[in-house]
Amino acid sequence: MKKINVILSGGSGSRLWPLSRKSRTKQYIPIFDGKSLFEITIENNLNFCDAVLVVGNIDNYELSLKSLREKCGEDYQIIVEAMPKNTAAAIAFSALSVDGEDLLLVTPSDHIIENKKDYHEAVQKAFEWASKGNLVTFGIQPNKPETGYGYIQSNGDDVIAFHEKPDKEKAQDFLNKGNYLWNSGIFCFQAKTYLEELNRYRPDILKACKLVMEVKNSDFLDTIATGKIPSESIDYAVMEKSDKIKVVKGTFEWSDLGSFEALFDYFSKNGAYVKGSNLVIAETAHVELHGLNNVMVIQSKESILVMPISESQDVKRIYENLLKTNIKLIE
Numbered sequence: 001m002k003k004i005n006v007i008l009s010g011g012s013g014s015r016l017w018p019l020s021r022k023s024r025t026k027q028y029i030p031i032f033d034g035k036s037l038f039e040i041t042i043e044n045n046l047n048f049c050d051a052v053l054v055v056g057n058i059d060n061y062e063l064s065l066k067s068l069r070e071k072c073g074e075d076y077q078i079i080v081e082a083m084p085k086n087t088a089a090a091i092a093f094s095a096l097s098v099d100g101e102d103l104l105l106v107t108p109s110d111h112i113i114e115n116k117k118d119y120h121e122a123v124q125k126a127f128e129w130a131s132k133g134n135l136v137t138f139g140i141q142p143n144k145p146e147t148g149y150g151y152i153q154s155n156g157d158d159v160i161a162f163h164e165k166p167d168k169e170k171a172q173d174f175l176n177k178g179n180y181l182w183n184s185g186i187f188c189f190q191a192k193t194y195l196e197e198l199n200r201y202r203p204d205i206l207k208a209c210k211l212v213m214e215v216k217n218s219d220f221l222d223t224i225a226t227g228k229i230p231s232e233s234i235d236y237a238v239m240e241k242s243d244k245i246k247v248v249k250g251t252f253e254w255s256d257l258g259s260f261e262a263l264f265d266y267f268s269k270n271g272a273y274v275k276g277s278n279l280v281i282a283e284t285a286h287v288e289l290h291g292l293n294n295v296m297v298i299q300s301k302e303s304i305l306v307m308p309i310s311e312s313q314d315v316k317r318i319y320e321n322l323l324k325t326n327i328k329l330i331e
Helices: 037-046 058-072 086-095 116-131 168-177 191-201 203-214 234-239 260-270 309-325
Strands: 003-009 051-057 076-081 103-108 112-114 135-140 151-155 158-163 180-190 245-250 253-255 278-282 295-300 303-308
Touching: 003 037, 003 086, 037 051, 037 058, 037 103, 037 112, 037 116, 051 058, 051 086, 058 076, 076 086, 086 103, 086 191, 086 203, 086 234, 103 116, 103 191, 112 116, 116 135, 116 180, 116 245, 135 151, 135 191, 135 234, 151 245, 158 245, 168 180, 180 191, 180 234, 180 245, 191 203, 191 234, 253 260, 260 278, 260 295, 260 309, 295 309, 303 309
Parallel strands: 003 051, 003 103, 051 076, 135 245, 278 295
Antiparallel strands: 103 180, 112 253, 135 180, 151 158, 151 180, 295 303
């Protein structure tokens, strides 16, 4: 039985344009003391996992390979999706690629985790629950009424319910009640347990994933076979339905860094890229600000983005508009 870190590395990172582009999405931007979130994710789990398995997309293949070779030598696998089919399928690909008894620690590739000691303790507890046939999810103790995350309602280690991203009032109510945790998107289970539960609740997804893996003859999955897979998240497909769910409460600091506002909060504590109340990340330009507050200036290649930090969620709308009007700027 191996312990395998399954790293999910899809996604566009559209809220971090222009730093994040199709050719270098959010998790590969080296702005964390010269490292990327992808590299940091590998390092976070090397000490207690025997191997690494990455499920990613074609645009990130070479970037993934470079980091994997530097960090893992030859002890890794990589599965390249032909098209995004969400996390239920991505995790099925990984579970079908290993022994049924293997323990999978499934982590996003673009989250930041601090207080490594608490994180390690949470992972070890998750391995214990997973080895007993449970599907384990990680819930993070909230410290503010965050509207950008889903929530897990819990009673000790048991999950009562999953909740969608709330409005501000409901998020404050969740915070006040104390038994609602942020849904981190980190999971742990035996490969066979996940496949059994996927077959129980979404046999159509499992059947289609098996057909893809049967014709796989390289790192790259077949496009035609992949196109037949229903697109569904692990939360909707399995976690919200299964009676085998346990939650590990994470007291470590965690963020999905899903916006420039989140980056500003992170770097405000870590000293980089923050000038007064402003966020300035420029790859090739020198930037000086005068008389401005709570503004972000982001420069990459030929693109410059300037806007209030508080409106950083709207970057996705800019990205989507560029998809239609000037796609070269996001490639």
